[in-house]
Amino acid sequence: MPTTIPGIEDAQTLAQAIVDTIHEPLIVLDGGLRVLAASRAFYEIFKVDSEHTMGCLLYDLGDGQWNIPALRLLLETIIPEKTAMDRFEVDHDFPGVGRRTMLLNARKVIYETSANSTILLAFTDVTARRLIEREKADLLKKAEDLLRQKQMLLEEMQHRVANSLQIIASILLLKARAVTSEETRHHLKDAHQRVLSVAEVQSQLHASGGVDRIEVGVYLTKLCSSLAASMIGEGQPLALRVEADHSRIGSDKAVSMGLIVTELVINAIKYAFPEPRADAVVLVRFDSTGDAWTLTVSDNGVGAAKTAAPLAHGGLGTAIVEALVKQLDARMEVRSAAGMAVSIHHSGV
The missing domain is CATH 1.10.287 (Helix Hairpins)
Known part of the structure; x- marks a missing residue:
């Protein structure tokens, strides 16, 4: 058999002990909004005593400090309709306490054996x-x-x-x-x-x-499109293409990479095709795996042996590209067979 509480006095004692155990302020109101019980935390936080609290109308407590329009709305309008309300926020300047922001949780308790009802009102200080x-x-x-x-x-x-x-x-x-x-x-x-x-x-x-990281493919495509518009004549049969994945790099590295591409592309446009060719193409390619990447600018032109390109034989262009490659902590590889290809490798380490 489950244990039962012998009398109503014992039940009230237990209920008050439960109320006092709660750390947050809690009061119990009757149907007329008079205080039936209040927790120890309520007395301590709002600086009121039992003598001027028990049996008093809630709105009269502490010289009317609880006569708050938002609280009236909660107790007189919302609770009768919904019987429960959680986290109803009230911001009020309480005398002797100061301005406080409270979240109110209210429950209307309806009894099977009585027409009376009570309201449990708990406060959480979120100031x-x-x-x-x-x-x-x-x-x-x-x-x-x-x-x-x-x-x-x-x-x-x-x-x-x-x-x-x-x-x-x-x-x-x-x-x-x-x-x-x-x-x-x-x-x-x-x-x-x-x-x-x-x-x-x-x-x-x-x-x-972007000022932090940019998409390489979009950046190089726009750059090469602008270079082609300014460097390739309307009647010149030369295509400038970009192939790149969707990886991103820091804008500081993008500057060096853009200057390298610009130098190599201009070099190829100027020197790779001394005679017009219908299939002439300069390809800018970027591939990456993790932090490692390879940037290649290649053409299907005459190759290093037949060109007067500064990059093929050393000079200012070579010095500029080499300095930028070093700045990127990468290495450069130049290949010349059918055309010319310059690859910049970064190991990602």
Whole structure:
């Protein structure tokens, strides 16, 4: 046989002991919203005593500190209809306690043997939690504001860099036209082309929209499309293709990679096809496995033996590419058979 409580007094004693055991404030109200019982935590947190609490109307407690419109809505409108409500939030300045944010859980208890009902009302103080949430929201807003400012500064810097590069390129071109020495003119035009190459890389990197990691295939495709538009004449039968997977690289590496591709592609367009060919093609290929990757620029042109390309025989172009390859912690391999292929390998280690 299950154990039963002998009398109503014992049941009330047990109920009060259960109420006092709960760490959160809890009160029991009758149908008229008068206090039948309150937990020790309720007295301690809201600084009221039993004498001025038991039997009192809830709204009269503590000189009316519980006469709160939101609480009235809960007890007089919501609870009669739903009989239960969880996490009903009340924000109020309690005298002697200060401003508190409380989550109220309410249950209406209906008895089988009586027409009377009671309401259990439990309080969870979430003041500190809400303060932390507000602080986090403020910090998030400040971080978002800083990111917006950073983006604006970055765009302004990129705009200034692009303008500066265009000015430098224009000055070099003017100087090239003004000098009488053919050798000096050649070097100035070469410098002019390289400044334009840097400007193009910077432009395409900005167009990719990322300042952290960008998709290689999209970046190289846009870069080569721009190079083809500026370097390949309308009647020139030369195709510039890009084959790349969907891997991403950091924008710092993308700059070096873009300059390498620009240098190699320009080199191939200028020197690989001294005579027009219907099947002429320059291919830019990028493959990756994990952190390891290979970048290859190849053509089906005349090859190193028959070309005057600086990259084939050493020179400024070679020095630039080698420096960029070293910057990427990679190694370069040059092959020349049917055409020319330059591969940049990064082991990922």
